[in-house]
Amino acid sequence: MVLWTVVALAVVVAGAGTALYLWADGRLRSTEAFGEYPGRPKAGRGTDWLLIGSDSRATLTPEQRRELHVGSNEVRSTDTLMIVHEGDHGTTTVSLPRDSYVAIPGHGRGKINSAFALGGPKLLTRTVEQATGLRLDHFAEVDFLGFVDVVDALGGVRVRVPAGGLRDERSGAGFAAGCQEMDGVQALAYVRARYSDPEGDLGRVRRQRQLVSAVAEKAASPSVALDPWRALPFLSASLDAVTVDRRAGVRDLARLARGLRDAAGDERRAVTVPVGSEPRVPGAGDVVVWDRRRAGELFAALREDRPIPTSDLK
Template identity: 60%
Template sequence: MGRPISPLPQSTTTLYRAGRSRWWHRRAPGRWRGPGPPRRRGIWGTALLVLLVLVVLVAAGGAGLYLWAGQQLRHVSALGDYAGRPAAGRGTNWLLVGSDSRGELTPRQRRDLHVGNNQVQNTDTIMVLHSGGRAPTLVSLPRDSYVPVPGYGSRKINEAYADGGPQLLTRTVEQATGLRIDRYAEVSFLGLVQVVDALDGVRLCLDEPLKDEKSGADFAAGCRRMNGTQALAYVRARYADPLGDLGRVKRQRQLIGAVADEMLGADVLLDPVRTKRVLDVALSAVAVDERAGIGQLAKMGWSMREIAKGGGTATTVPVRLPGVMVSGAGSVLLWDENGASRLFRALRNDDPIPTSADK
């Protein structure tokens, strides 16, 4: 015997069309839905719908945050054409600059960092970040590098900023390296302190103890979380370091990588309130060239994070050791012409850098 036929619900009219195994359901007069039997939105369907709404909201918030950040970004005149400017190479070259102006530091910060109220603006940090078709490369140019400064003769490279601001520093780096600088970014002493503090500190590791009375650094070996003042003292130390300025540039790269890693980490990006707070401080601390935007700045940050994670290369321009004394300039570092030429030629062509580069 066949199974009994269940009566249809009163709210549903069912029709069967000959030759087709398709059921059509009408829940209200004049409104048909199908094909298939009546469906219910299960827990997964509801979850997907909620997820879709959240994605839309996050995207909208992200777009709003992006537009807001673009309006907050500060620009400086840093790039300019001139006769004999190097031609553009492959990839993108950022000039990253840390200004050692102390004028905006509080009296307590100046005391902790053992610095005076020096209004002269030199550059404590000068780096070239190259990104192209392979892993990014970060090259430190020691502040004591002795190079020609257009219009001023040979001087320490960090004096170019004091002599002519970002444009003269950019031109000096271009002429010394043969690389065209495509993008520019700078941050001050105070800006660095504020960014690190906004991140609730950064984790830095020391292979050996470091104590430098002139910078205020006094750290035991091992890993620790440093606040902004401590991190700045750590990267400024050089007099107690047997490598001097060369040791300092390595710590500068370490700090920049740690900051990029924190800013682009899940703890910041997945917390909208914290993201806004960190971005607000970071954008007030950094200044970029006239044509750089948030998109370019974000890409630069990802490249720095990749280097910090070991996915790129960090090195220093090859120099002759030891340093030499030059009348009127003091102790300076001379570049190894052959090594520097090979390094910058590789960057210009977006080739692997020489394996002898000192990390």
């Protein structure tokens, strides 16, 4: 979900005037997302972002928790993780399944999304850097309620639900096959569903990428981008939803817009980290284990700013 919010925010800001840009830049929230540590990867070529959707319930009322089907667990973890690489060959997005089983510094091995709960943005970025060998340059986070507000401010999105439809009691998804108009609550349910999906977390990753195009297209449409009565509320909701690292600004987000839109519709540049197996681990449950060789080739290509190996497009 975070990717579409950042795309949409960037699309509107990219076309904004100087006064609106300065206002937006001043409202953007930031956090300390990086720290130096022994063995940190060296900087590669290009720019790498870590974009996450967090599932914190701390600011939600009991009514909102019921409506969003998120439960009452106060543990703060990540529901979506993506690396976005900007380089000479365009922009590439790499989805990291939240159940990826990796080393978490100081905590042994566990699901990658738990790093956020254990140590916030700093531990999560360190975990991703050590798992991928990439030195991250920027970080952006969107939370549950912020995401819902953004989609609603946009006026909803139109999504084609695959044959067979999608139903998931735990996320609240209940969609028939075919094109559907979704508001913020419905879009969140659609993107979070995984328990009724035979592909589990990997199926959810595909739906996230599907929605990138829908949200980016709606945000870039003249009915939104050129109408201040729609663009300003949408921009305000987006700024309230997004938190970035200390060095990032609205100008950095705006630079993502064109590349992210292109990557969303190009299967050669919107991929998931290669997976080797999905075993069940005592104490962790079902996990996703990366294919070490193919994942290594993928991240090496990003680090050196080379085209992704064709084996990673399958």
